Amino acid sequence: MKTYSYKKSHALFNRAAKVIPCGIYGHFSPAPLIPVSDYPFYASRGKGSRFRDVDGNEFIDYMCAYGPMVLGYNHPKVEAAAAKYQKAGSCLMGPSPVMVELAEYMVDLISGMDWAFFAKNGGDVTNYAAMIARSATGRKKIVAISGGYHGVAPWMQAPGHHGLIEEDYVNMIRIRWNRFDEFEKAVKENPGQIAGFIASPYHHPTFVDNELPGDGYWQKVQALCNKEGIVLIIDDVRCGFRLDMRGSHVYFGFEPDLVCFCKAIANGHPISALMGKNSLKSEAARVFYTGSYWFQSAPMAAALATLKELRRINGPKIMLERGKKLLDGMVKIAANHGFTLKVSGAPSMPYLRITDDETLMLHQQWCAECTKRGAYFTSHHNWFISTAHTDADIKRTWDIVDEACKVIKKQYM
Amino acid sequence: MSYELVKAHLNLYAVLQNLEELVVHDNQMKDFVKDWNLSIQFYVPGGPKAFIVFKDGKCTVGRGVKRCASILLFFVSPAQLNKMFDGKGNPMLLRGFTKIGFLLKKFPVLTDRLAYYLKPTDELLKDSNYLELNTRFTLATAAFAAREIALHDPIGKLVCGHIRKGAVQLVVKPEGPGAYLQFDENGIDVKKGFAQRPMAVMEMKGMKEANAFLNGKVDGFTAIVKGDVAIKGQTSMLDSLSLVLDRVPEYLS
Numbered sequence: 203m204k205t206y207s208y209k210k211s212h213a214l215f216n217r218a219a220k221v222i223p224c225g226i227y228g229h230f231s232p233a234p235l236i237p238v239s240d241y242p243f244y245a246s247r248g249k250g251s252r253f254r255d256v257d258g259n260e261f262i263d264y265m266c267a268y269g270p271m272v273l274g275y276n277h278p279k280v281e282a283a284a285a286k287y288q289k290a291g292s293c294l295m296g297p298s299p300v301m302v303e304l305a306e307y308m309v310d311l312i313s314g315m316d317w318a319f320f321a322k323n324g325g326d327v328t329n330y331a332a333m334i335a336r337s338a339t340g341r342k343k344i345v346a347i348s349g350g351y352h353g354v355a356p357w358m359q360a361p362g363h364h365g366l367i368e369e370d371y372v373n374m375i376r377i378r379w380n381r382f383d384e385f386e387k388a389v390k391e392n393p394g395q396i397a398g399f400i401a402s403p404y405h406h407p408t409f410v411d412n413e414l415p416g417d418g419y420w421q422k423v424q425a426l427c428n429k430e431g432i433v434l435i436i437d438d439v440r441c442g443f444r445l446d447m448r449g450s451h452v453y454f455g456f457e458p459d460l461v462c463f464c465k466a467i468a469n470g471h472p473i474s475a476l477m478g479k480n481s482l483k484s485e486a487a488r489v490f491y492t493g494s495y496w497f498q499s500a501p502m503a504a505a506l507a508t509l510k511e512l513r514r515i516n517g518p519k520i521m522l523e524r525g526k527k528l529l530d531g532m533v534k535i536a537a538n539h540g541f542t543l544k545v546s547g548a549p550s551m552p553y554l555r556i557t558d559d560e561t562l563m564l565h566q567q568w569c570a571e572c573t574k575r576g577a578y579f580t581s582h583h584n585w586f587i588s589t590a591h592t593d594a595d596i597k598r599t600w601d602i603v604d605e606a607c608k609v610i611k612k613q614y615m
Numbered sequence: 616m617s618y619e620l621v622k623a624h625l626n627l628y629a630v631l632q633n634l635e636e637l638v639v640h641d642n643q644m645k646d647f648v649k650d651w652n653l654s655i656q657f658y659v660p661g662g663p664k665a666f667i668v669f670k671d672g673k674c675t676v677g678r679g680v681k682r683c684a685s686i687l688l689f690f691v692s693p694a695q696l697n698k699m700f701d702g703k704g705n706p707m708l709l710r711g712f713t714k715i716g717f718l719l720k721k722f723p724v725l726t727d728r729l730a731y732y733l734k735p736t737d738e739l740l741k742d743s744n745y746l747e748l749n750t751r752f753t754l755a756t757a758a759f760a761a762r763e764i765a766l767h768d769p770i771g772k773l774v775c776g777h778i779r780k781g782a783v784q785l786v787v788k789p790e791g792p793g794a795y796l797q798f799d800e801n802g803i804d805v806k807k808g809f810a811q812r813p814m815a816v817m818e819m820k821g822m823k824e825a826n827a828f829l830n831g832k833v834d835g836f837t838a839i840v841k842g843d844v845a846i847k848g849q850t851s852m853l854d855s856l857s858l859v860l861d862r863v864p865e866y867l868s
Contacts, residue, residue, distance in 0.1 A: 215840055224836040233839040236847050243840070348777065362774035362858040409851040561781075561814050561848040582850065 203605050205574045206259040211243040214256060228354075229268055234408075234582045240570035248275030251590040253578075261578040262595045266586035269440055269465035269551075272521075273511055274590025280469045283507035287499040298499030304506045308477060311509060313448040314457045315477035319486060321496050324439035324464035325353025327476035328400065330491050331460045332357065334478070335398030335433035338485040342373045345388050345399045345432075349379070349407035352400060352437050379405035380416045385423060389430055399427055400435040403450035404547065408582050409562075411555060412547030420456035427459075433482070434458040439465055439474070444521055444550040444586070447513050466512075471504035517589045518550065525549030525587040528596045532603050539607035540615065541568075553584040564614050571606035572599075616767045620662055622866040623693035624767055626700040627657055627665040629759035630733070630867065632676045633752045634667060636807075637729050640748055644728055647721075648672060653714065655722070656684035657706075662693045686711030686718065735830065743822075750826045751792045755807060757829060758785055758794035760863045761856055762805040765796075768865075774858045775803070781814030783852050787825040788818050796856065815848035831864075 215232075219225040226232060226243060235241040242255035251274055254260050266272065273280060287300065305318040321327050332344055344357070352358045356370035375392065377384035379401070389396060401423075405413040427434040436458040438450050443466040446453040451461065459482055464474035472495070478486060511517070526549040536543035541564075542557045556565040562581060569579040577599045579585065638644050651669035658664050658680070666681035667674060687710035690696040698704030708715065733756070735749045764771035765778075778798050786793035786809065795810040796803055819825035824843035827833050835857060838844040846853050 219837045219841065224834060225840055227836070231836050231840070233836045233846075234850060236850065237845060238840055239842060360774070362770045362855075362862075364861065409849065561812075562850075563848050566847055 203575050203602070206242070206255075206257070206576070208239075208242050208255065208257050208259070210256040215243050234580070235570075235573075236566040236581060237570055240574045250274040250276075251588055251592065251595050259576070261573070261576055262591070262599055263578050264585040264587070264599075265578055265580055265583070266588050267470060268583070269586050270468070270470045271586070271590075272443060272466035272517065272588050273469045273508060274588055275470070277469055277508075277511070277590075279511055280471070280504050280507045284471055284500040284504040287503040290499075292498045292500035293495060294499070297497045298502065300499050300502045300506065301497065304502045307506055307509060308475060311447060311513065312461065312477050313452045314479065315449070315461060316480040317478055317483050317486065319476045319478075319491075320502065321474045321476070321491075321493060322472050323353070324437070324462060324474050325355055325358065326493065326496075327462040327464065327474045328352040328358065328435070328437050328439070329355045330476050330486075330489065331433075331435045331462055332398055332400065333489045333491065334460065334476075334482055334486050335435060337489050338433060338482055339397040339431060341395050341397035343375055343392055343396045344373060345375045345377060345385060345396055347379045347401045347405060348376045349410070350401055350405065350437075351407070352439075379413055380419055382419055382422045382426075385426065389426060389432070396430065396432050398433040398435050399423060400437055402437045402439075403441045403445065403454055406440060406547055406551070406553065406584050410553075411544065412553040412584055414547070415454055420451075420454050424456045424458070433460060435460045435462070437462050439463065440584075441548070441551065442466055443509070443512055444518055445548055446518055447509075447516070467508065468501050468505035469508040471501040471508075472498075473501035473505050475505075512589070515589060520589045521550035521587045521591075522548065524589075524591050524596065525552060528587070528591070528599060529554075531596065531600050535600055535603050536607055539604075539611050541607060541611075547584055550587045551584050552587075554579075559614070564610060567613065568606050568610050571609045572602050575602045575605060577602040616769075617693070618866070619693040619697055621763065621767045623659055623696045624663045624763040625760050625863070625866050626697060627659075627663040628678065628763055629756050630700065630729075631657075631665055631667065632759055633729055633733070633755055634674050634725065635676055636751060636755065637725070637732070637748075638672070638674045640751065641728060641732075644725060645672065647724065648674060651721075653685035653711075653717070654681055655686045655688065656681055656710075657688050657690070657696065658709075659690045659693055659696050662690075662696070684710065686714050735826075740826065746826050747822050750787065750822050750829060753829045754785060754787065754792055754825065755794055756867075757860055757863065758796060758805050758807075760867065761796060761859045762803045764859045764862050764866075765803055768859075768862055771859045771862055774855050778855050779814060779849055779852055781849065781852070782810035782812070783856055784810050784813035784816045786816065786818050787822060788820055798852070813848060815850055815852040816846065817853055818845045818847075819843065820845075 215225050232238050232243050244256045245253050246256050253263050308318045375388045441450040442463045460478045529545045533543045544555050544557045545552050547553045566581040569581040572579045638648050649672040654668040656666045688706035689709045690706050732748050739745050765775035780799050782795045782797045784795045793809045794807050796805050820843050828838050
């Protein structure tokens, strides 16, 4: 199989490093891609499940732009809806009627939620959720899960990161995932002080196996939140619309007070949403929160088209099934070469790890070998499946996985 | 732990240990100490304690108390020790009065030479020998300082509180120098050289690239993507270590 090279990507990065901090910053920084020389840095175009980099290499994308791509790049229905509003003027002196239409559609779609508020990024709405919780309860503290990610606002980041001061995290209580006893303890030790509990529907940190909720975990958390007047916030930014169209809380059988959506909501168009129960609607209205581009109509139209299409085809079911098919095949291929490939999390957004080497170096090499043959895998983060991933993509991926296993077997065994 | 106490830990356990390498790699200093045969104890009550032994042309720096050290330097507080390291104060000499000449005239030549290597300028770094020694000492200082910060600095403790067990290797290619931190249930150990099976590795491409990276002239993300620094393994350990190392300048400017 031909392996890729990335001359133009590297040249672009060298230019970027002179004028942009980090060259490429944030979650798109190539730094966690190991070895970095085996990965492309810049993309040029995408269609369906695939994208091309600036060197012309084509990849079956298993990161889906870290989640936003869910129906396939450049989906015709989504792009047509966005283009219609873009042509009419996406940022005008007042919101478009499509904002109302989208809110009504989402209130109808998402279980237990009575209102919707739109912003741009996931962190916009997780932050807004915490502000609403604090405003509603008159309390300061927020309970979150160690290793959980909710964005980049100072309170969301772990101590020690640059730009943070002690006051940013002094009201954060971090507990371990699936440890209801630790939540109980936090509530007991901070009586009447906890405003909210925020977590993703299941635990999907980087670098380690992902964990689903234990039996009864969410139900016990919900019951304690209800009893103590703590606002239960679900960060469904990553899982949203990849487990259940009605919200991932339906998939796990519980009812939060606030739910945050972004990523898959508009198939790559910039929009996020906070949804909530009626009991918090007035409080949401009291918290002043806005942004220059939060009322753009084109992303709202894109979101509406994306959600309608995902609902029509039952997108989560497709992604869960295709993910399972892909992963079952990969596990078998790895086993044929003597490797144990462990899959954790949901099949529509799995985290994979070759367990034969606890340092992850073997796994990193395998992901890199696959990537430079055209299946874009990362070793540190969960992957994403889209409805655009076809059987042909899966078959091609299996061939790549097979060859990559042969390569690493020669090097390591 | 107070700021002064953490800084005293860094001075005694991260800076001082560089004397061992100084008398190996700097020929002038190697010749200068070849006939020295004595030991110096640094003593801070309720604080860090370290000693230096000069014998047969070698220098050994150790933690704790060495019995019957030739010279005993007593510091009433960590702050007093830090003042001495900053060149603004003196210790109390409790033992070794006959060696006061050595302390006033000879030993400062050695410590001044170390300070010279630890305070680079762009002009000095044009000399490849200087660059190599500055890199070597900066790497070792960073590794040893990381241990102290991870154990004693309030934020360092939070950052490293949940770090995975195993060794984190820092190395300059192709042949070193290297240093590694070993995290396990007993705490954190730091050593010069190479771990047998590190959980995470940070490889710097060469002395020049390592020097720029260790002296903060290039950010880690850019250095990695440009290929000047390579990381592999359990890189979340390197993320934590990086945050700890970023705190060193809080104490050692």
